[in-house]
Amino acid sequence: MTAMLKEDLxxxxxxxxxxxxxxxxxxxxxxxxxxxxxxxxxxxxxxxIAATGRSAREVVAVVPPRWAEATVENVAVNAVMAGCKPxxxxxxxxxxxxxxxxxxxLYSVQATTHPCAVLMVVSGPVVKExxxxxxxxxxxxxxxxxxxxxxxxxxxxxxxxxxIPGSGDQSTQGSPAKFSYCIAENEEACPWEPYRVTxxxxxxxxxxxxxSGEGPHNxxxxxxQSAHTILAVAADAMxxxxxxNAGSVSKGDLLVVLGPEHAHSIAAGGLSRQDAxxxxxxxxxxxxxxxxxxxxxxxxxxxxxxxxxxxDEMLPIVSVPEHINILVxxxxxxxxxxxxxxxxxxxxTRKIQPVDY
Amino acid sequence: xxxxxxxxxxxxKEESKNLGMPDLPLxxxxxxxxxxxLDVVHQRSADSLDxxxxxxVEEA
Numbered sequence: 426m427t428a429m430l431k432e433d434l435x436x437x438x439x440x441x442x443x444x445x446x447x448x449x450x451x452x453x454x455x456x457x458x459x460x461x462x463x464x465x466x467x468x469x470x471x472x473x474i475a476a477t478g479r480s481a482r483e484v485v486a487v488v489p490p491r492w493a494e495a496t497v498e499n500v501a502v503n504a505v506m507a508g509c510k511p512x513x514x515x516x517x518x519x520x521x522x523x524x525x526x527x528x529x530x531l532y533s534v535q536a537t538t539h540p541c542a543v544l545m546v547v548s549g550p551v552v553k554e555x556x557x558x559x560x561x562x563x564x565x566x567x568x569x570x571x572x573x574x575x576x577x578x579x580x581x582x583x584x585x586x587x588x589i590p591g592s593g594d595q596s597t598q599g600s601p602a603k604f605s606y607c608i609a610e611n612e613e614a615c616p617w618e619p620y621r622v623t624x625x626x627x628x629x630x631x632x633x634x635x636x637s638g639e640g641p642h643n644x645x646x647x648x649x650q651s652a653h654t655i656l657a658v659a660a661d662a663m664x665x666x667x668x669x670n671a672g673s674v675s676k677g678d679l680l681v682v683l684g685p686e687h688a689h690s691i692a693a694g695g696l697s698r699q700d701a702x703x704x705x706x707x708x709x710x711x712x713x714x715x716x717x718x719x720x721x722x723x724x725x726x727x728x729x730x731x732x733x734x735x736x737d738e739m740l741p742i743v744s745v746p747e748h749i750n751i752l753v754x755x756x757x758x759x760x761x762x763x764x765x766x767x768x769x770x771x772x773x774t775r776k777i778q779p780v781d782y
Numbered sequence: 783x784x785x786x787x788x789x790x791x792x793x794x795k796e797e798s799k800n801l802g803m804p805d806l807p808l809x810x811x812x813x814x815x816x817x818x819x820l821d822v823v824h825q826r827s828a829d830s831l832d833x834x835x836x837x838x839v840e841e842a
Binding site for chain 2: 490491492493536587591592593595
């Protein structure tokens, strides 16, 4: 079988005797995440490209650390390999473009020793159109759209960007989030405006936001009833010096994913999303003398109003409340999640362009 | 010329090639450097001086 190429495609043609042969060859060349791939035959790749309404050769972005061009075609190849459906392509292209925005610092995110991955957060009508999961188990397995779109991003980072563990990816321990990391907003359970609207997009738009996220850190609170006590528990989970935001303060933003029940308790207490951001900004802090235990702390990254010589100052983990992004997602239960980031990286949101055939 | 620790040779070589400088001289020092006391860092610097001079001369 031919794993790639058609006359109008530019990818190298490789011919194999059967599917098993393709899978083994891709493993041998380190073109996978360690799991078997779907062979990218010309028919499958062309179906992906057709779903974008764009030229196969169009350059979407330049992906570090290899600084190679991500084209519609080579993103489509990786999408096939990951098990995507063609209709996922506009979302995936928007996410690749977002991850390559300079504000995201993808070179550092890819090559660092830190265990960050590229977390994709989807908001808008596309969530239901593509059957993305936004209820039980948002960070877990079992949902094709989330799993394959997240995996396709990782394969693009490996195969186009060169983020191969041990060379272009120097992560000391890596993260299970590097296999696949794509979640969606539970808009119907969100007591505030949709996430995309907070980023300046219309309610009718669909967007994808990328974060240089560590794996999710659980915030478990089954007993607190009031908005402030739930947020106090969240702030405590966020205020430690082991994550990068604790030292990088002014250089990045982060994400809090509230489970619907926590979000509703907070909103029922009369707090807006902005109120919750302000509370977490005020309470999720570390004593300066403790932060200085980190050998990598840099006073230059701290807000100007912090006196670096006063060890009793309480240092926030971001420089302004708006850098604590709050999303509502998940199913029933009293759990939320804190997603620290690479630290010197800002999230980037892109509109998912509707396809005009 | 770039200085890197021996743990990051693969990334340094790959990146110099990606940026169109495959022959970029590399000065390799022992890993790790992060978290080492200042006197160790100074000693590491002194020990690598010959390599740095050689790399600069070769580049010229």
